[in-house]
Every structure is written in structure tokens, then in C-alpha cells.
Amino acid sequence: MLEQFLTVPYLPFTIACVVMIGIGLIEAIGLGLGHLDLDGDVGGDMHGGVLDWLGLGGELPILIWLTSLLGCFTVAGVAIQQVAEGWRAAPLAWPLATAGALLVGGLLNTFAARMLARIIPGFETSVISSDDLLRQRATVLEGTARRGAPARAKVVDRHGQAHVIMVEPHDDRDAIASGSTVLIVRRDGARFFALADDDTFLRSI
Structure with missing residues (x-):
């Protein structure tokens, strides 16, 4: 199974998984980068629109949101390739699988981000400006x-x-x-x- 993830059709999802783990380690060692708003005020007039739809409309730290997105993208991509292999005995070409995973993973992350913002306590008080x-x-x-x-x-x-x-x-x-x-x-x-x-x-x- 590990060798399968190192093949070209699965490579984008393998890279996303590695990056996700790296961000998780940064959070785990307590650098607090996910809790420090380095003047990243993204288009205030978009608040309540696109940002809310993406799951960024609340107080969820950007690194937590990005970790969630990478996880959803990885899961969606692997699932797409597994279904393709079962259906046509071969995985999809990586550009096609990546496009599908971005769409499905983005939709999944919308719900995942909203859920994380509700179940992880303290973000509304610990997100600060530099x-x-x-x-x-x-x-x-x-x-x-x-x-x-x-x-x-x-x-x-x-x-x-x-x-x-x-x-x-x-x-x-x-x-x-x-x-x-x-x-x-x-x-x-x-x-x-x-x-x-x-x-x-x-x-x-």
C-alpha cells in the first residue's frame, strides 16, 4: 500500500498528507503560529460570503483550517483513485484526480471547518493580533x-x-x-x- 502512495497518480495526495503532518507538528511544539494573526485581514467585505462558505468566516485559526483542508483533500483524492481502480482497474491521471479532490475536499472542508470551530474551545479568545x-x-x-x-x-x-x-x-x-x-x-x-x-x-x- 505504501508503494502505491509513491506512484505518480497518488503523489499529490501523498505530498498533501506530508504537509498536513508538518503543520500539525508545528502546532504541537507550541509555536502558536495558528493563534497569531499577522495582519492577515482578508477582505472584510467578503466576510459572511465566500469566507463563510469556505469555513473561514469564524475564528478558526488559519493553520487549523489549512490542516483540515489538506486532510480532506488527501482523503478525497485517495478515495477517488480507489474507486477508479475498482471501476476501470487503473487510477485516474493525477491532474484529473487532483481537480476532483479539490472540489470534493473543498466541500468536505466547509463542513469540517465549521465543526472544528464549534468543538475546539477557546479560539474566540486566543486568536490575537500581533x-x-x-x-x-x-x-x-x-x-x-x-x-x-x-x-x-x-x-x-x-x-x-x-x-x-x-x-x-x-x-x-x-x-x-x-x-x-x-x-x-x-x-x-x-x-x-x-x-x-x-x-x-x-x-x-
């Missing part, structure tokens, strides 16, 4: 953060969810060593800027 990490304290995990050379840092949001972000010093001439605790004061895109707790500006706070 701006919500401002004025929070973080710990530099490794390396020394300098201007133009950010270091990885961990910050825990108000819901207790840990996030790994890239941090640079707020002041150009500062350097923040590994293990230091910092206060996040601003951000530019996905990059955050912080003041070390031993900064003279923070001593009076």
Missing part, C-alpha cells in the same frame, strides 16, 4: 539582538499562549544578550523592537 504583543515582556532565547540582526525571543500573551518572535533593540546602539528580559515597545511588520529591562529608561517604571 499588536497585542506590544507592551509585553519577552525573553531572548539565543544570540545577541542588534539593530539589523534580530534574535529569537519568546513572549507569552494574555491568554498564556507562547509565541516566538524576532526582536531587535529599540535604540540603534544597544545590544541585547541571550537570556535578557525585554519590554516590546513597537513593531515593523513581523519584526519587534524592545528595550532591555536594565535600560535606564525602564528603571523608573
